[in-house]
Amino acid sequence: MTKPLFVRRAAQLVTLRGTSETPVSGKRMSDLGIIEDGSVWVEDGTIRYVGHDSDVLAQVGERLSEADQIDARGKVVTPGLVDPHTHVVFAGSRENEFEMRLSGATYMEIMNAGGGIHSTTQATRNASEEQLYQETLPRLDRFLQHGVTTVEAKSGYGLSLEHELKQLRVAKRLDDDHPVDIVSTFMGAHAVPEAYKDDPDRFVDIVIHEMIPKVAESGLAEFNDVFCELGVFTPEQSERILTAGKEHGLLPKIHADEIEPYRGAETAARVGAVSADHLLRVTDAGIKQMADAGVVAVLLPGTAFFLMTEAANARKMIDAGVPVALSTDRNPGSSPTESLPFIMNLGCLSMNMTPAEVITAATINAAHAIKRGHVIGSVETGKQGDLVIFDAPNVAYMQYNYAVNLVDTVVKKGKVVVKQGSLL
Numbered sequence: 170m171t172k173p174l175f176v177r178r179a180a181q182l183v184t185l186r187g188t189s190e191t192p193v194s195g196k197r198m199s200d201l202g203i204i205e206d207g208s209v210w211v212e213d214g215t216i217r218y219v220g221h222d223s224d225v226l227a228q229v230g231e232r233l234s235e236a237d238q239i240d241a242r243g244k245v246v247t248p249g250l251v252d253p254h255t256h257v258v259f260a261g262s263r264e265n266e267f268e269m270r271l272s273g274a275t276y277m278e279i280m281n282a283g284g285g286i287h288s289t290t291q292a293t294r295n296a297s298e299e300q301l302y303q304e305t306l307p308r309l310d311r312f313l314q315h316g317v318t319t320v321e322a323k324s325g326y327g328l329s330l331e332h333e334l335k336q337l338r339v340a341k342r343l344d345d346d347h348p349v350d351i352v353s354t355f356m357g358a359h360a361v362p363e364a365y366k367d368d369p370d371r372f373v374d375i376v377i378h379e380m381i382p383k384v385a386e387s388g389l390a391e392f393n394d395v396f397c398e399l400g401v402f403t404p405e406q407s408e409r410i411l412t413a414g415k416e417h418g419l420l421p422k423i424h425a426d427e428i429e430p431y432r433g434a435e436t437a438a439r440v441g442a443v444s445a446d447h448l449l450r451v452t453d454a455g456i457k458q459m460a461d462a463g464v465v466a467v468l469l470p471g472t473a474f475f476l477m478t479e480a481a482n483a484r485k486m487i488d489a490g491v492p493v494a495l496s497t498d499r500n501p502g503s504s505p506t507e508s509l510p511f512i513m514n515l516g517c518l519s520m521n522m523t524p525a526e527v528i529t530a531a532t533i534n535a536a537h538a539i540k541r542g543h544v545i546g547s548v549e550t551g552k553q554g555d556l557v558i559f560d561a562p563n564v565a566y567m568q569y570n571y572a573v574n575l576v577d578t579v580v581k582k583g584k585v586v587v588k589q590g591s592l593l
């Protein structure tokens with residue numbers, strides 16, 4: 170039994186209270202439920218009391234001496250950050266392609282020439298489970314040091330049942346062993362393997378009839394994702410794949426309108442996807458249909474930054490009532506970073522979001538994008554005891570002092586796992 174943890178007197182305690190039921194949209198994304206001089210009592214991994222320090226003191230009374238106390242004066246305390254879109258389990262790296270793109274090659278040119286996802290697929294197929302596990306561990310450590318306490322992890326670098334299941338088993342082992350919680354997504358439809366490039370529908374049939382039933386049976390994935398993109402999977406193929414996943418209990422997600430406007434958002438609305446992700450080229454019609462269908466827009470400004478393209482129009486989506494979440498899109502090709510705080514900076518600097526909106530997008534809306542809004546993403550009684558203490562006097566400062574890691578302390582299920590920026 171660990172001692173209760175009492176985080177006290179935050180300059181700004183960001184509670185996001187009252188947001189656990191449904192994704193947050195519109196003006197509500199700016200209402201952080203900030204408590205000044207705010208305190209949180211965590212016991213047995215769960216948040217027990219939240220409020221002004223004097224109110225929490227009155228509630229804990231004599232038990233004060235039982236707790237470990239952390240002085241958060243002059244600092245911002247938020248819920249643990251949530252990254253709802255990563256490809257974090259993979260082998261190898263693609264800095265060579267980074268240099269090719271700096272010399273003018275495009276992401277799709279490299280992919281169509283057999284690089285990109287195919288390159289990482291080759292490396293991941295050749296890697297043992299243990300090698301994949303060992304290569305992914307340091308990435309999870311860096312996520313934790315940047316305040317991220319839960320990540321979604323997609324497969325999608327196996328592109329065969331054997332290797333997709335291998336990735337998903339590694340994700341499960343990491344979820345068991347590492348403080349960061351991992352929520353898994355099957356993404357056998359990440360690309361059409363070279364062997365099927367002349368008959369992509371044959372591969373779609375393999376995903377639908379061979380992979381999805383076995384993956385569902387394994388219990389190793391909650392979601393099913395597809396790269397709906399010109400030159401990858403069409404909206405019609407994507408809909409077939411996501412519908413098949415739903416029939417086997419896998420909730421739909423979709424990489425939509427990343428490089429070309431390609432009716433990805435419209436497909437998301439039609440199949441009832443939990444989230445549509447990227448949306449750099451989404452149409453007005455797609456935005457409207459997502460708002461009507463309650464699809465969460467997971468935006469990845471780090472990918473736009475790294476691919477040197479314009480970021481998604483977050484402002485238009487927020488103003489249209491689409492709930493917006495943020496993510497690193499951690500992957501070796503288009504977004505090799507674990508710094509969700511930097512993605513939040515880009516939310517402000519490249520997508521004109523406010524400092525309050527980017528916190529909502531990287532906590533409760535990210536939690537809703539992986540169906541965890543009832544467990545994480547806000548600081549409320551009964552929620553999991555995941556907290557981050559930032560060395561910043563207020564939420565605006567967190568985005569103003571950009572591209573640095575202001576995380577001081579990370580608490581995971583009531584246990585301090587990062588202190589003064591270092592892993593414990």
Ligand SMILES: O=C(O)CC1=NCN=C1
Nearest residue numbers: 285286396500501502503
């Ligand atoms: O390039 C990669 O490895 C990840 C990716 N999938 C779709 N867009 C980027």
Ligand SMILES: [Zn+2]
Nearest residue numbers: 254256424498
């Ligand atoms: Zn992705």
